[in-house]
Amino acid sequence: MGRVIGFELNSQDPEKAAAFYSNVFGWKMTEPQWEYWPAATGEENNTGIDGGISRGPSDFPHGTRIHIEVESMEDAISKAVINGARIVSEIMEFDDFFLAYLVDPVGLGIGLVQKKQDE
Template identity: 30%
Template sequence: MDSKHIVGKIVGAAYVTNDLDEAKNFYANVFGWSYRPASTPFDNQAFLALKDDAVVASMGDYPADRHPDSKPGWRIIIAVEDVEAAIQAAVESGGKIILSPSDKRANGVGMVQDADGAMLGLVPLEAVSKFKFNQQRMEDDNQVVERLRRLSHVIG
C-alpha cells in the first residue's frame, strides 16, 4: 500500500508531564479517557490513552535523562519520507535537533523543536502504522506498545 499520501500529516500524539496522575485525571474527566499501562525501558511510567477501546494517544512522565529543552506538553508525531532531510529542513528553518534518528534510543525516529519551542516527532513512512493511534484497536495495539516502549525517551 502506498503511504506517501500521509507525508507531512499528523499520525499520532503523545503527552509528557511532570505530574502523570494529574494529567490522567484531567483527560479522563474532560474526554472520558481510560488508560492502559505501557512498558518502558526508561525510568518513567507510560500509558496508552483509550477512548471506546481505541488508542488515541500516549502519556508518560519524564525519564530521568530527558533532554534539557524538553518541557511538559503535547508532542505531535508527523510522517516524513526522510527523517534526516526533515531534521535538516527544521534546523535551516530555525528549529533545533532534540533527537537524531541515528541515536540508538531513537529507533529511526527524530525529534525536533520548532522556532517557538514546540516538540515534533518525525516518523518514517515505514513506521507510520505504529503511530496511528486513532486507528488502532485494543486487540492489535501490541505494535503501538512496543514502539512507545522504544520511544519513551523521544516523547520526553
C-alpha cells in the same frame, strides 16, 4: 505531506495525568511502556487522534507535542534544521518505527515518526 498521526502530553506525574484524561474525557489508557501511557481518544465508528502521556524529559518536562509522520527521517530533519529547527533528541529506534524530537523556530516541540518498512 507530513500528517499528524498522534500527540504526546508530557508531565512529571504521568499517572495522575492519565487518570485525569481517562476520568474526564473517557480516553482509553493502556499499560505504560518506557514511562509512556498510550491513549485512544476515539472509538471504531468515531475515531480520534490517538497519542499518549509520558514523563517529560529534562528538555521538555511539561507540554504537548504533535507527532508528524515522515517518509524519510533524515530528509525531514535536514529540512527542519535548514529552516531553523533544533534537534533535541536524535533518531531513536522502536519496534515498528523511528522517532526523533525537534523544537521548531518558534519553540514548539514536535516529534517526527518514520514507520519501518515491512520486510
